[in-house]
Amino acid sequence: MTGEDREARTATPPRRGRPPAGRSTLSRTAIVDAALALIDDDGVEAVSMRTVARRLRVDPKSLYNHVADKDALLDGVAERVISLVRVPKPTGDARADLRAVCLAYREAALAAHPRAATLVLTRRVESAGSLAPLDAVLSILARAGHPPAAAVHVVRTVLAFMTGTLLREADAAAPFGTDDFGTAAARTAALRESGFPAVGEAAPHLARCDHEHEFLTGLDLILDAFGSRAPRATDGSEQS
Amino acid sequence: MTGEDREARTATPPRRGRPPAGRSTLSRTAIVDAALALIDDDGVEAVSMRTVARRLRVDPKSLYNHVADKDALLDGVAERVISLVRVPKPTGDARADLRAVCLAYREAALAAHPRAATLVLTRRVESAGSLAPLDAVLSILARAGHPPAAAVHVVRTVLAFMTGTLLREADAAAPFGTDDFGTAAARTAALRESGFPAVGEAAPHLARCDHEHEFLTGLDLILDAFGSRAPRATDGSEQS
DNA sequence: ACCTGAACACCGTTCAAGT
């Protein structure tokens, strides 16, 4: 902070033209880094081409030499975060391995960069860097005997559950501190007075949420459900 | 369009001060209506205080007399769409009744206002008008013998799955036409060349998606899973 | 109680001109 001040005071006036040979200040990855750091500090809504450029001490328009537009930049951030998923080594126990990948995904998307989570969950990202977790899950399922069509279906169901759950976690984290007491009481009261009988009855349970427990038990439920459907042994072709 | 031109040419110069008595041009619901209509026509990203105001032939700043800010306006739109869910009459068959509410939710959130879907799925809305579907689900579960804590857990798991699934449907609808052939082939090829073996293997299945089938079978899977856990009969208190 | 003029501090993006 004081370091930044000193640098700002010493700053040479912005030079024009190509930068001095080897000193290629800017790059796509540097820009994505800056955007992610900005999101970590101030949230997604703080991202603008101008604020990102400010962080890099660069003219906003310079970004367009490395990134198509703001939308592409945000895609880049989402992709980067997914690429941070540390896919665990498979043990051979399909169910446990699936669970482990899901936990790693939650770790990267939610714990490491909580304020970038909505980006990751909300944007359709399918570029090279982000396919590793998908590949891991598909190969676990293949080894367990699921034909590709069935495996894709499992992936989609699990991913849908995870997206919904993590999205809920992500924006619960924003307004309230993780486990808030006062607001839980207020929310209970509000739900009680809503005029909806069943909502009123369940009010205290609706007002607070143990996110981790919710995630783990929901995931187990779904994995159990798929586990109880015996996968086809070796044959890939089926009647439909 | 020609009608608009004519009106625009005839338009009286904007009058100042309070409008002529009974003619209260503006209201919160009128503004939400206009925003929703705008979203239906041009998508969420087309919404600005200025475009909404233009649609109402009103000064942008006038909106602030009825709506706190743009964020509150978008909340209002999400709430309105949820309030459009037509909760079906319960038949007494808990499983079928749950399924019916979920289908109604999908109908309202996705079929009726597809371009507003992300708004509904993405914003935490808990105000009076949008609690009806939640109340319906909770009362179905209560009647089936689930104690409140368990019922809330079921709701959360099902809602997470629905959020993820409908979000996927919503932004698949945007880029591609519902069932695209050419792009499916292109996507298959791209996934094959990704260098990830399991992804390559499953490429044709990843490239296309029967959204309705995916939704229905996923939902059945989850409902089956909960169905196989016998609900506690009458007693609400348990050991934990 | 509700509207608007003037104004502020922002945006994303283009393009030609520089080195």
Add this chain to the structure above:
DNA sequence: ACCTGAACACCGTTCAAGT
């Protein structure tokens, strides 16, 4: 190949002044 000055067409929002 990469940077920037000038510029365009937008934003959300405030506030005092009007009726």
